[in-house]
Amino acid sequence: MATITRTATATTTGMAIPTEPALLHLLWLASPALPVGGFSYSEGLEAAVEAGLVDGEASAGDWLLSQLELVQARAELPVVAAAHAAALALDGPRLAELNAWVLQTRETSESLQQARQMGRSLLVWMQGLVPDAAVLPLLQALAPATAWPVAMGAAAAARGAALEPAVTAVAFGWAENLMQAAVRCVPLGQTAGQRLLARLVQAIPQAVATALAAPEPLAFAPLLGIHGARHETQYSRLFRS
Template identity: 85%
Template sequence: MSTSTDPSLLHLLWLASPALPVGGFSYSEGLEAAVDAGIVHDETSAGDWLLSQLELVQARAELPVAAAAHAASLALDSTRLAELNAWTLRTRETSESLQQVQQMGRSLVAWMQSLMPDAAVLPLLQALKPAPTWPVVMGAVAAARGAALEPALQAIAFGWAENLMQAAVRSVPLGQTSGQRLLARLVHAIPDAVSTALAAPEPMAFAPLLGIHGARHETQYSRLFRS
């Protein structure tokens, strides 16, 4: 019996894997500060916090940037990639969130250099200053791997959800079963988040509570995470 597998699906599973060497596990994106403030204290409140972040940040900002970068990568449009990168940088509200998108972006470009040195978009990403940012590079890499836009955004959203679920397990803390239930809530909401991102004419950034707790995390006494 013979089977066939779409290579682009395997590449998306790879990109969504927590084993991708970009350091995503070291960031909680404000979750740890929300735990310290008592806003997040159990499975339900962790799920509520992350669902809000999925709907207000991922669906309206990060995923639309990745979608636009996917198109710009296919067109080898260096001007559009630079515009998206600059927008991502100027909408980071804290030094930690700025550090995160740059560090993870640089790491993903280094991964791409190692495994896809002949990718046509690679020099355009390497030229982004002061550093390539995570959502821009993710969209570009997905395009370079031959992934269609909608499944690419689903994979990016799932990778984010799995990483933040693991951050919740460590910081709240939660048991593994609770973490899987939390992930199920996020997975159920991902299709709507992707639909919102695909319909967005431009990325939008407005999540003041996340910015406040991201700033508080920078002076938090005891921390496991870098954001």
């Protein structure tokens, strides 16, 4: 892929606004259009709807806010941050350590499948668009699979994103994906979905701050694990988790 250089775009006022390549690459990574299959997972939300714990906009927001605080801020985002640092340092052993932790702490077969499948798809994306990324061989060497948060943190570093914006973008990508899952499975209207996303966006800065201050990731969300396991035998399903 050709290197994108910093350019200036003329506005209607005649002023030139610089376009930052790192920001554009970060928006690209956080986009739902990234071909990693995130849209096919509800991460336990569909099972919560089936159990009657989520039955409308307010309860969907409460569920996802709890998931943001208990899972994203304490487990997923700290791994993204640590993988970002390890990728910049080309620290293969640290990437392997983080990867093993993610795969060992997935509580259900569906959540493990999600981590592996999305991580694998992101590697394919990187191989096609940034085949010369120095961290790519280290990610490809991870066994038995490269986990999604590890691959995402490393990809953001390889694309030139700074740490805090990278973690914030990953959090927003998660929030937007789960909002869209709620619209489909609760179900909610599009306007309600945007109000739900607004609640999540308001809480993201604190989740990012918590993640960046965490000495190590912590995996403990028993209710989510229980409903994630129940989803595996749920009779009618739209999502893979």
